[in-house]
Amino acid sequence: MYNYLSGGFSAYLYRDLLLGIRNKTDLVKPLIFFLLISALVPLAIAPEAERLAQLAPGIIWILAVLATLLSVERLFSDDLQDGSLEQMLLSPNMLILPILGKIAAHWLMIGLPLTLLSPLIGIWFSLPVVAVIPMILSLALGTAVLSLIGAVGAALTLPRQGGVLLALLVMPLYMPVLIFGSATIQSAVDGLDWTAPLAILAAFLAIAIALCPLAINAGLRLAKNG
Amino acid sequence: MNLHLQWTWFHRLGSPRWFYQKTQRWLPWLSFIMLSLLVAGLVWGLAYAPPDAKQGNSFRIIYVHVPASVVALAGYYLMAIAGAVGLIWRIKLSYMLMRSAAPIGAALTFIALVTGAIWGKPTWGAYWVWDARITSMLILLFLYIGVMALRHTYSSHEAADKASAILGLVGMVNVPIIYKSVDWWQTLHQPATIKFTGAPSMHPDMFMPLVVMIVGFYAFYAVSLILFTRAEILRREYRASWVKQLVTDKLAEK
Numbered sequence: 001m002y003n004y005l006s007g008g009f010s011a012y013l014y015r016d017l018l019l020g021i022r023n024k025t026d027l028v029k030p031l032i033f034f035l036l037i038s039a040l041v042p043l044a045i046a047p048e049a050e051r052l053a054q055l056a057p058g059i060i061w062i063l064a065v066l067a068t069l070l071s072v073e074r075l076f077s078d079d080l081q082d083g084s085l086e087q088m089l090l091s092p093n094m095l096i097l098p099i100l101g102k103i104a105a106h107w108l109m110i111g112l113p114l115t116l117l118s119p120l121i122g123i124w125f126s127l128p129v130v131a132v133i134p135m136i137l138s139l140a141l142g143t144a145v146l147s148l149i150g151a152v153g154a155a156l157t158l159p160r161q162g163g164v165l166l167a168l169l170v171m172p173l174y175m176p177v178l179i180f181g182s183a184t185i186q187s188a189v190d191g192l193d194w195t196a197p198l199a200i201l202a203a204f205l206a207i208a209i210a211l212c213p214l215a216i217n218a219g220l221r222l223a224k225n226g
Numbered sequence: 227m228n229l230h231l232q233w234t235w236f237h238r239l240g241s242p243r244w245f246y247q248k249t250q251r252w253l254p255w256l257s258f259i260m261l262s263l264l265v266a267g268l269v270w271g272l273a274y275a276p277p278d279a280k281q282g283n284s285f286r287i288i289y290v291h292v293p294a295s296v297v298a299l300a301g302y303y304l305m306a307i308a309g310a311v312g313l314i315w316r317i318k319l320s321y322m323l324m325r326s327a328a329p330i331g332a333a334l335t336f337i338a339l340v341t342g343a344i345w346g347k348p349t350w351g352a353y354w355v356w357d358a359r360i361t362s363m364l365i366l367l368f369l370y371i372g373v374m375a376l377r378h379t380y381s382s383h384e385a386a387d388k389a390s391a392i393l394g395l396v397g398m399v400n401v402p403i404i405y406k407s408v409d410w411w412q413t414l415h416q417p418a419t420i421k422f423t424g425a426p427s428m429h430p431d432m433f434m435p436l437v438v439m440i441v442g443f444y445a446f447y448a449v450s451l452i453l454f455t456r457a458e459i460l461r462r463e464y465r466a467s468w469v470k471q472l473v474t475d476k477l478a479e480k
Contacts (some may be wrong), residue, residue, distance in 0.1 A: 127247060141261050152396055154378060156379070156389050156392065156393055157376070157379050158379075159379050159380055159381070159385075160378075165372075165375055165376065165379065168368065168371060168373040168375055169370050169375075169376065170371050171368065172365045172368040172372065172397075172400070172404065173396065173397070173400050173404075174282040175365055175404055175407065175408070176400070176404055176406075176407035179407045179408070179410070179411040180407065183410075183411070204403075207399075211396075211399060215392050215396050217397070218388070218392050219389065219392055220387050222380070222388050222389050222392075225382075226383060
């Protein structure tokens, strides 16, 4: 019996990264969105450093959620259109590792750049310096969870390609990540222990890595047939 | 052989026709139980239970609000478990139950939110407070609507059923996480200004009608679920000979 879990991770990671690098616009769009909306916030609220610093943890996390949501829709739809998804699904095995490879590529191209950009947003919003490291760590872990959960929604809504439905499915599931992500930054700002909410984010990531690929696998197979 | 015998009930249970014919006989009884419980609970709760020491008579909305919330939450689990049973044993009937459970659960969640808002105004001075339970109920409503909306993504019943079942299961894993997160979030942001009277600390004169109402709401849920599922069975099985027979019999009666 063929090993159900072996193979495919690095192949799909490499393939998706390569595709991403060659189609740079798709890569850059969520980042530009992230920066643009961040620039709108002070205009809409007030350019006072104190007020912005108060709102910063929440706003940064809301923007991270929206940017992931924007990009996750494309995770499987391009593959469906050019037929490569069907190739992937020809395998009789569970596609745990190929799926994780694709999601890892998505995180490297969306979550990681967002994480690296976040200090800039922190400066814009006058976020205290003590909160920068917690912000980076929480975004790094949290955006990975967002990619995984978002991929479940993307797989289930594949026949109609996401849109508002994807947001409807995924947003309630994003709530815990949003709560603990912004709590990590907020705790650091307030001078509290920020490792506890960060540890919970890490636990979410562990659960999501274990369970999401199962749902995605089932969803993709449905999308092909239905 | 023995194993086979033991499981026949399970497979019979999965037959839409069997369900349709059995529930025909159950429905009058269930409806009677539901009506008597709801009427008794409402009259007891609204007219005879003593007014609350602090909230006066406005607390009486609890007799609708709490049962609706309890059943709405339990309904999500019922829906997800029905979906899982469908996925595992490929039982058509359990998909039909799952599909029927979604709109009923969403409606109950909505009732819980609205009665909560109406109750909130005299009690907290605001229709909406970002209290942990209210927020969780709002998220539950979105989860229900998501399951209902996902159906329209798929052209075939079968794929739509499976997709909804998967989403229901994902939601089931998440519901406790969401509840705990929201609890934690609430204690982080707001000091516990809002304290519900916990059930055990309620006086039995107030608590007993609530128990009657909760059981009554479960009965109401069962009746609605059966009615919705029967309609769903007819909709999906309209090609089956027994459904055709049923329709000709009905027409002949007229």
